[in-house]
Every structure is written in C-alpha cells, then in structure tokens.
Amino acid sequence: MAATTTAPTVPADLDALVRVGPRDELAPVTVVSGGRHGIAVFAVAGGERVYAVDNRCPHMGFPLHKGSVRDGILTCHWHHARFDLASGGTFDQFADDVQTYAVVNDDGIVYVDPRSHRADRVDHAKERLRDGLEQSINLVLAKNVLALLEAGVAPAEVLAIGGAFGARYREAGWRSGLTILTAMGNILPRLDPDDRVFALYHGLVNVARDCAGQPPRHPLDSLPEAATPPDRLKAWFRQFVEVRDSDGAERALLTAVTNDPAPAVLADLLASAGTDHAFLDGGHTLDFVNKARELLDLIGWEHAAAILPSLTPVLAASRRSEELNSWRHPVDLIALLDPVFARLDDLAARAGADPAWHASDEFIATLHGDDPAAIVAALTTALEVGAPPTAVTRAVSYAAALRVARFHTSNEFGDWITVLHTFTYANATHQLMRRSPSAALLRGVYHGALSLYLDRFLNMPAARLSHERPAGLETLPVEPGALLAH
Ligand code: FES
Known part of the structure; x- marks a missing residue:
C-alpha cells in the first residue's frame, strides 16, 4: 500500500x-x-x-x-x-x-x-470463510458469507466450501453439522434472498462446531488401476464396511468415484452398505448417506471425491441395531425379517406392478400398531401386490411423521428425538428409493417400520392434531383473569 x-x-x-x-x-x-x-x-x-x-x-x-x-x-x-x-x-x-x-x-x-484496490475481494472472502471454519469464529463466518453473497457468488459455492471443510476436518466423518448445512442448502430457494445469508451462516456454524478440536481426516487415493468393474467395487465396499475397515472402504469408494458413474450408482453403493445392518446408529447413518447425496445434488457431483469419503468412518463404526436388546427381545425383530430378506429380489421384481396402489388408513393403522409380525406382513403384501416401492416408503414416512405430530409436549425431549430419528430414517429411505431404487434398499423400509413399532409408547398420551381439537384459539377468553381461570 x-x-x-x-x-x-x-x-x-x-x-x-x-x-x-x-x-x-x-x-x-x-x-x-x-x-x-x-x-x-x-x-x-x-x-x-x-x-x-x-x-x-x-x-x-x-x-x-x-x-x-x-x-x-x-x-x-x-x-x-x-x-x-x-x-x-x-x-x-x-x-x-x-x-x-x-x-x-x-x-x-x-x-x-478512495477506490478499493483489493482486486481479489471474492478470493479474500473465501479464504476468510475457511479461516472462520478452521477457528470456529462465528463473526468471521457471518461477515464473509455476507460478502460473498453481496459479490454475487452463488450459494452453492458457499455450500461447497463448507461441505469440503466438514468432510475433511473431522476424522470421525460426517456429522450433524454437515446435515444441517445440507438442510439449509435445501431450503435456500424458498427463502427471501435477504434471509439466505442466515441459513448459510447457521449451517456453517454447525460445521465449524463439529470440527473444532477434532483431528482431520487424511484422505486416501483411489486404487492405481481404476478399471475394476462397478459390481466388484460395490461388493468390496460392503465387505469392508462389514468388517469395519474404513480405509479399505474409502479406497473402494474413491475408485468407484474415479470411474465416474451416474450419481444413482454411487448412492446405491452407499445405501446398500447403509442397510446391510438394521437401523445403523439409531437411524443417523442412512440419513447421513442421503444428506451427502443431497449436498452433492446442490453443489455438483464433481465434488464426490471430497464429500463421500466422510461417510466411510461413519458406516464402519455405526452401532448395528441387531446388537440391541430392544430389537431382539421380547420379540426378535431381526428373526422376523430373515425370511422376508431371503426373498428381497422376488419382492423387488413384483413391486411396482400396480402404480395405483396407495396406503389405506388401515395400512397406516397397522404401521402404528403393536404387532410387529402384522407390520412386516403388511409391507410384504403391499410389495407382493405391486405397490411401487416409493409408495411404500412414502407411507412409512407419513406414519413416522404422524408419530412426531402426535408427540405430546409433556413427554421427555429425548423421546421426541427418538421419534424424530425414525422419521428422518424413513424419509432418507424414501428419498434414496426415489433416486436409486434397489432390492437392498427395501430392507430400509422394514427397518424404519420396525423402529416405528418400537416407538409406539412414545405417543402416550398422544397429542391431538389441530383438526381433532374441540375448539380453536379464537374461542379462548381474552381477559387475563378469565384466561388464567380457563
Ligand atoms: S477489535 Fe472489536 S471493534 Fe475493533
């Protein structure tokens, strides 16, 4: 100067x-x-x-x-x-x-x-955004998101910076911060342009918090010879996740990415591993898989090699619900599923023959019931008679959403989180089924429905939905004394 x-x-x-x-x-x-x-x-x-x-x-x-x-x-x-x-x-x-x-x-x-001579204003703001993420300084994040949007930088670029940072600087992999960032990215088009900065800011703050004080992940490379057939890579990936070998899974995944397949192929590889065991990590893991897919839809699949490896430590380390007492006793839910999962290919082949199938009230009532065998049978029958897989995943998501809606505020917050996780898992299964349907992913339908069954007492007492309440707010008294006496 x-x-x-x-x-x-x-x-x-x-x-x-x-x-x-x-x-x-x-x-x-x-x-x-x-x-x-x-x-x-x-x-x-x-x-x-x-x-x-x-x-x-x-x-x-x-x-x-x-x-x-x-x-x-x-x-x-x-x-x-x-x-x-x-x-x-x-x-x-x-x-x-x-x-x-x-x-x-x-x-x-x-x-x-008086004319600014900082020609690299956008580059500077991007650099400072990374500084803010590294040091988890909210003010720096806020100012530089604002600077970038004011300079006309596309929100997807801001999401890409946050996504790459979160995926790289947390050895244990994808966590809720990246999920929040993605959710914020999803709602951006529905927000007033002036409010978009707040959404991006909140997403980035949560990414920075997740990474603060964490060791970084050391990225691996794809295999030197990338010509391995996709089916072989998928089998390797699932096998490595099965034995909790995150590094092996990452190399197989990166090789699959290098082969530049369609996004649906990569999503299928991840979703298959994400449903090889029941309801991984209380439903988080499949939700993370789906959110990573959504983030790449927002920022572009050319970022797949930077984003997707953050899922491998999560997949490898996830708690498998078949290890939990609640899934094995007094009813062995896993044993209930074994004969169904033995004929998944047959069910997948029959599903979709009746595009007009829709979930009846009786079907939803069965999903909300207390008979897990009846729940499994209802799902299986629906697929056998030709229900489209996405119609079934939508029905399970709807039933899970009703659990959330009927959660009474007098209950424990931790229990609300439980019903919420069943919903996010069911929604993740639905979103993945829409984009990369597979026989393997049908397992997620059953796992989501049985988690819904395990939540059945968390709606006691059940909150009434707005149309079930006897009177609206307009009938309440307005005088303070009368209101207190109401
Ligand atoms: S150091 Fe805070 S306003 Fe200058």
Whole structure:
C-alpha cells in the first residue's frame, strides 16, 4: 500500500483522489471522506510515511482513527485487534484484514485514492470463510458469507466450501453439522434472498462446531488401476464396511468415484452398505448417506471425491441395531425379517406392478400398531401386490411423521428425538428409493417400520392434531383473569 514517497506519483485521474493536505502539516491522524465508512489517514514519523485504512474496524466497527499506532501496528481499542498499518493484515483472527487505500504525494500534497484496490475481494472472502471454519469464529463466518453473497457468488459455492471443510476436518466423518448445512442448502430457494445469508451462516456454524478440536481426516487415493468393474467395487465396499475397515472402504469408494458413474450408482453403493445392518446408529447413518447425496445434488457431483469419503468412518463404526436388546427381545425383530430378506429380489421384481396402489388408513393403522409380525406382513403384501416401492416408503414416512405430530409436549425431549430419528430414517429411505431404487434398499423400509413399532409408547398420551381439537384459539377468553381461570 500506502506510504508516500519522495518522488511524486501523480495518476492521470487526480480528480478521483481525496485531498488530505500538505504533507509537512499532517496531523498524526486525519479522517477524510471515501470508502464505505470514511478513511483514516495516519502520518507516521512527522509525515515521513503516510498510510490510509478504512475507518471502520473490520471486527465490530470501532472507528479506527481512535486507535493507537506503535511500531507500525494499529491497535483498535474496542477488543484490541491489531493490524499491520502498511498492509491492513490483522494479527488477530477474530477480526479481519482492514481495507487499505493508496496514498499519493503530489508535489508535497497528500491524496488518498478512495477506490478499493483489493482486486481479489471474492478470493479474500473465501479464504476468510475457511479461516472462520478452521477457528470456529462465528463473526468471521457471518461477515464473509455476507460478502460473498453481496459479490454475487452463488450459494452453492458457499455450500461447497463448507461441505469440503466438514468432510475433511473431522476424522470421525460426517456429522450433524454437515446435515444441517445440507438442510439449509435445501431450503435456500424458498427463502427471501435477504434471509439466505442466515441459513448459510447457521449451517456453517454447525460445521465449524463439529470440527473444532477434532483431528482431520487424511484422505486416501483411489486404487492405481481404476478399471475394476462397478459390481466388484460395490461388493468390496460392503465387505469392508462389514468388517469395519474404513480405509479399505474409502479406497473402494474413491475408485468407484474415479470411474465416474451416474450419481444413482454411487448412492446405491452407499445405501446398500447403509442397510446391510438394521437401523445403523439409531437411524443417523442412512440419513447421513442421503444428506451427502443431497449436498452433492446442490453443489455438483464433481465434488464426490471430497464429500463421500466422510461417510466411510461413519458406516464402519455405526452401532448395528441387531446388537440391541430392544430389537431382539421380547420379540426378535431381526428373526422376523430373515425370511422376508431371503426373498428381497422376488419382492423387488413384483413391486411396482400396480402404480395405483396407495396406503389405506388401515395400512397406516397397522404401521402404528403393536404387532410387529402384522407390520412386516403388511409391507410384504403391499410389495407382493405391486405397490411401487416409493409408495411404500412414502407411507412409512407419513406414519413416522404422524408419530412426531402426535408427540405430546409433556413427554421427555429425548423421546421426541427418538421419534424424530425414525422419521428422518424413513424419509432418507424414501428419498434414496426415489433416486436409486434397489432390492437392498427395501430392507430400509422394514427397518424404519420396525423402529416405528418400537416407538409406539412414545405417543402416550398422544397429542391431538389441530383438526381433532374441540375448539380453536379464537374461542379462548381474552381477559387475563378469565384466561388464567380457563
Ligand atoms: S471493534 Fe475493533 S477489535 Fe472489536
């Protein structure tokens, strides 16, 4: 930037500059108009060196002309952020680099060029966004999401930065922060443009929190010879997940990605492994698989090699519900499923023959019932008579959503989380079935329905739905005393 020189530097467009004053008469600090917040001009060593910076601290806006300069460092007095006066670079990551302006000496008269000369504004904001993620500094995240959107950067680019960071900087892999980021990405088109910054910000804050203090994941490469057939890679991937070998699974997955298959092929590979065991990690794992697929739909599948490997440690480490007492006793739900799963290919072949099939009230009532054998039989019969798999997954999702709607607020919050997880699992199965249907994924239908069965007492007492309530709010008294007595 910014210091004057003894040889005058006079740009052709002198009129565009802001006059500060005779160099020999400059006060230690002068504020001139320009920039977005005024420009603070600091004359050091009696005007021997002159620097100009934005007069608003990039942290929270303290006027920097009230700061102190010593040894070439400008200190803001609000939270004591320090800046190199010459470059504007900060030493304190909670702040940000301050904008500098060129200083011109025209025959002893000092001018400032108020036009920003940070040509790399977008690159700088992206870099600072990564800094904010690394150090989990919410203010830095907020400011740079705002800067990027204001600069016209597509929200998908912001999602891609957050996604790549979250997938890379957490050794244990995908977690709720990336799920929230993806959910925020999904709702962006429905938000007012001014509100999109909040959605992206909340997603990124949760990604940063998940990664804070965590060891990073060390990415592997695909196999040197990528010509392995897709079916072989899928079998390897499932086998490696089966024995909880995350590294082996990652190499098989990356090789599959290198082969550049259709997104549905990769989603099927992951969903198959995600349903090889019952209701992995309380339903989280299949939901994460689906959310990773949704994130790639938002940011582009060219990012698959950066995003998808974050699922392998999760798949490999997930708790398998067949290991849980609740799934084995007093009713062995896994044993109930064994004969059905032995004929999955047959069921998949018959499913879809009746596109008009829809879930009756009786079908939904059975899913909400207390007879797991009847639930399994109802699902199997539906597929046998030709119900489209997506119609069945939709019905299970609807039944699970009703559990959430009927959850009474007098119950434990932790129990609400349980019914919520059944719903998110059922929804993940439905979304995956829509895009990459397979016989293997039908297992997720049964697992979701049996989790719904296990939740059956979490609707006691059942909350009434709005149309079941005897009176609307409009009938309530409005006088405070009458309201208290109501
Ligand atoms: S406003 Fe300057 S350090 Fe906080």
